[in-house]
Amino acid sequence: MTHIVLTGDRPTGPLHLGHYVGSLRNRLLLQAQYRQFVMIADTQALTDNMGQLARVHRSVLEVALDYLAVGLDPARSTLFIQSQVPELAELAFYLLNLVSVARLERNPTVKEEIRLRGFERDLPAGFLAYPVSQAADIAAFRATLVPVGADQQPMIEQTNELVRRFNAATGSAALVSEHGRLPGIDGSGKMSKSQGNALNLGADADEIRAAVQRMYTDPGHLRVADPGRVEGNVVFAYLDAFDPDTAAVAELKDHYRRGGLGDMVLKRRLEAILQETLAPIRARRAEHAADPAEVMRLLAAGSAQARETAAKTLDAVRGALGLRYF
Incomplete structure (x- = not known):
């Protein structure tokens, strides 16, 4: 079977060894075998970083540099920025009408993230709808293989649930890293930028x-x-x-x-x-950091390719919903 792969990271800082073990090494193997889309998920990062816009903007380049540094090849993997593919947001809005708030609140991954962030009921609606955004991303590219951590498997299950309800099952499957989460260097849970227990890929x-x-x-x-x-x-x-x-x-x-x-x-x-x-x-x-304009040019080209693919899916969705008026 020829898979289409979708994977990515939220730009909230440079990537670290946890990302390398959890997903980046898999992506290097996958780009040699399948068509792979790698997304810098800046739109999703805003769901809990609206007060830190500069950090998100700055981290887009940081994440791209890490991608190129580990060996992701723009000629073999489509590297793109989520916000530059507006079709994803429109598709997510349609999918929101197929899921209840109660179902989103039951998602184990979302529940755990809400607990960790201490949101309780002061919860951004965009954060609660994170699984729907992820489902839209997967459906837009008709991805059949989605590399994730074990804790993200409920997200994939919810994606398939939503798409089945739309009567266009993609059959997306989660690919879980054999090593799972890499612990933080202090032994307190997983490696995390916010916990200060990470070792960045660019460390000297x-x-x-x-x-x-x-x-x-x-x-x-x-x-x-x-x-x-x-x-x-x-x-x-x-x-x-x-x-x-x-x-x-x-x-x-x-x-x-x-x-x-x-x-x-x-x-x-x-x-x-x-x-x-x-x-x-x-x-x-x-080497890549010495020419940031070239890195952004690569991302612009990848975003244009990603948008072309997503637009085809969105056009089919609009047709199914009877939203072609002109």
């Missing part, structure tokens, strides 16, 4: 070293000779995600559990791997 050598040194291990592992816990140990989580020698990592885990393996040995190994991984990304990012 000193920042990488400092981040690894801060990483949470096992507080009960006080002496090298002591047995240590692998579960919940952030360093091992990162080794699982980045170390290509899985057999060596398995042996390190066994050794750590038995005792006799110090945290600094693990951290030195991890730092070397991250330095090697991020050095070429950092170099490519700096």
